[in-house]
Amino acid sequence: MASSDSGNHAPGAPRRAAAGPLWLRYAAPVAFAPLARRMTPWFFAAAAVLAVAGLYIGFFVAPTDAQQGEVYRVIFIHVPAAWMSMFIYLVMAFWAAVGLAFNTRLSAMMASALAPTGAMFTFLALWTGALWGKPTWGTWWVWDARLTSELILLFLYVGFIALQAAIDDPRRADRAGAVLAIVGVVNVPIIYFSVRWWNTLHQGASVSLTAAPKMAATMLTGMLVMTLACWMYAIGAALWRVRAIIAEREGDAAVEEQSGTERGGRTT
Amino acid sequence: MWRALKGIFARDLALAWRQRADVLSSLVFFVMVVSLFPLGLGPEPATLRAIAPGVLWVAALLSSTLALGRLFAGDHADGTLEQMLLAPQPLAFLVLSKIAAHWVAAGLPLTAMAPLLGLQFDMAPADIAVLTATLALGTPALSLIGAIGAALTVGLRGAAVLVPLLVLPLAIPVLIFGAGAVDAAEAGRGAGAHLSLLGGLLAFALAGAPLACAAALRISLD
Numbered sequence: 001m002a003s004s005d006s007g008n009h010a011p012g013a014p015r016r017a018a019a020g021p022l023w024l025r026y027a028a029p030v031a032f033a034p035l036a037r038r039m040t041p042w043f044f045a046a047a048a049v050l051a052v053a054g055l056y057i058g059f060f061v062a063p064t065d066a067q068q069g070e071v072y073r074v075i076f077i078h079v080p081a082a083w084m085s086m087f088i089y090l091v092m093a094f095w096a097a098v099g100l101a102f103n104t105r106l107s108a109m110m111a112s113a114l115a116p117t118g119a120m121f122t123f124l125a126l127w128t129g130a131l132w133g134k135p136t137w138g139t140w141w142v143w144d145a146r147l148t149s150e151l152i153l154l155f156l157y158v159g160f161i162a163l164q165a166a167i168d169d170p171r172r173a174d175r176a177g178a179v180l181a182i183v184g185v186v187n188v189p190i191i192y193f194s195v196r197w198w199n200t201l202h203q204g205a206s207v208s209l210t211a212a213p214k215m216a217a218t219m220l221t222g223m224l225v226m227t228l229a230c231w232m233y234a235i236g237a238a239l240w241r242v243r244a245i246i247a248e249r250e251g252d253a254a255v256e257e258q259s260g261t262e263r264g265g266r267t268t
Numbered sequence: 269m270w271r272a273l274k275g276i277f278a279r280d281l282a283l284a285w286r287q288r289a290d291v292l293s294s295l296v297f298f299v300m301v302v303s304l305f306p307l308g309l310g311p312e313p314a315t316l317r318a319i320a321p322g323v324l325w326v327a328a329l330l331s332s333t334l335a336l337g338r339l340f341a342g343d344h345a346d347g348t349l350e351q352m353l354l355a356p357q358p359l360a361f362l363v364l365s366k367i368a369a370h371w372v373a374a375g376l377p378l379t380a381m382a383p384l385l386g387l388q389f390d391m392a393p394a395d396i397a398v399l400t401a402t403l404a405l406g407t408p409a410l411s412l413i414g415a416i417g418a419a420l421t422v423g424l425r426g427a428a429v430l431v432p433l434l435v436l437p438l439a440i441p442v443l444i445f446g447a448g449a450v451d452a453a454e455a456g457r458g459a460g461a462h463l464s465l466l467g468g469l470l471a472f473a474l475a476g477a478p479l480a481c482a483a484a485l486r487i488s489l490d
Contacts, residue, residue: 155437162433166424175487176420180434183416183480187438190469194441198448 029106029246036239036246043236050229057222074132075219080227082125084234085153088118092160093185096178106242108174109249111181112164113241117234119157126150145199149192156184170249272357273365280369283342290338295377298331302385313390320389321450324399325406325443328378332407333432333439335374336414339366340422340485349422350489359482367415367478375407391454398453402466406446409470412477413438419484442469 026032058076065072092114099108129147130140141147160180167173284291305323306316343349343366352362382403386396417435421427449462 152437152440155433159434159437162430163420166421166426166430172487172490175490176484179416179480179484179487180420183438186476187441190441190472191437194444194465198444 027104027106029109030250032106033243033246033250036243040236040239040243043232043239047229047232047236050225050232054222054225054229057218057225062218062222063216068136071132071135074128076222076226078125078128078132079223080230081121081128082150083227084230085118085122085125085150088114088121088234089153089156089181089188090185092118093181096174096181100175100178100182105171105174105249106246108178109242109245110238111177112174113238113245114234115157115161115164116241117237119154119161121230121234122150122154122157126154143199145192145196148199149195152191152195153188156188160184269357269361272355273361276352276362276365277369280366281372284369284373290335291373291377294331294335294374295381297334298327298378298381299385301327301330303388306389316389317391317454320386320391321395321399321447321454323389324382324385325402325447325450328382328403328407329410329436329439329443330432331378332374332410333414333435335370336411336418336431336435337428338374339370339415339418341427344422344489349485353486353489359485360478363415363419363481363485364474364478367411367481370415371408371411375403375411379403379407395450395453398459398463399450401463402446402449402459405463405466405470406442409442409466409473410439412470412473413442416477416480416484419481419488422485422488442466445469 026035054076058073062073062076064070092111095107095114096111098104099106099111126147129150133142134140160177163180164173164177167176302323305319309315309319340349343352353359355362379400383396383400386399391399414431414435416438417431418427420434421430424430445462445466449459449466452462453459
């Protein structure tokens, strides 16, 4: 994700004892906390700007859909949320695997920080899907393959969060969560295809999402801008949360002290 | 190594035999859950036939998840698990042998009991045979997948609630293909494809789950 790359471009902190390239220096949670604090507002600001732009395109520029009327406009939040929900699970599993393989604490913290955001997007995708389904399909919920696998994804997020919450020792929580995330990510394709197949066996072609006509260019633009907004929000929220996790584990003092030297380093 | 595996297998079976009540209670749970459905949905034979595969499979899934608590808890409490971690044999194989014993004590009774419950649901004999075959293939996969959850939660408070939360989403494919096979057989489409997929899931779980379990146990007992 952008967080580790951005370390390259961030204003250099005063030279520390830590050896190695600049971005590895930020692998230390205490060094990363101030960086995360400085980057968080930027990502949130980008999210806000993009969201305003995306919503403007979505509500004022994009034309009314010929078949669905105004209802279709929920896709400007629904589709980005659904994409992010799946993407964040992959990113989370990636950081969990990195944390497990290289025993880096920050990666594991990143995985824990991403989980609530991912669960939030999954829930949002389900909720907005229901709001869209009621006027369009005439029902809040159908056991469609996509809806069902999204629901199972929510269960996977909940399991991850619950497991980490149940373990008192943070390092054990990190690594147990990592094993679960990796097992989950191996299972996701199996679950997806089994649900899809189960669905085609059980249900006739009652409703189909795939028959949608080609999307107008402005609709696609709005959706992509909103996706970027969600992405920026996810990064911002994860950084914000990871800083809170660092403060919790390393102690507020460690984080504050470090950011104090950071400030001092920049003024001198 | 073979001796160690056989030793663990025999020991776990002996322990299960001495605590027959535990084995029986998860079996009785299975029977009870299945029996609740006719009470809840009415005794219409056509309805019961239609829901039988799903009901039996969901009940088997719940019952085998419930039994997972026993898998590592006793060995964790008396320190055997730590000895296993220190043993020269690869932990994944030792765990596999424990899971096998667990399946014989928990999954096999369910499989053996299923035909009787199938009769209660007015299933045709051929369908009952398919149901039993799916359970014979599916319950080992459930034990293997569930063992990961059990290993991750060893020694945690609230493990009893946590294990189903972790395991049930991962077990969904097994449920789908298990119940799907019986459905397909009832509809006369032939259960072969589903049974092959179920076998594939079992093979995959057999290859992957012991490794994940071993990693999880090392983390839990760190």
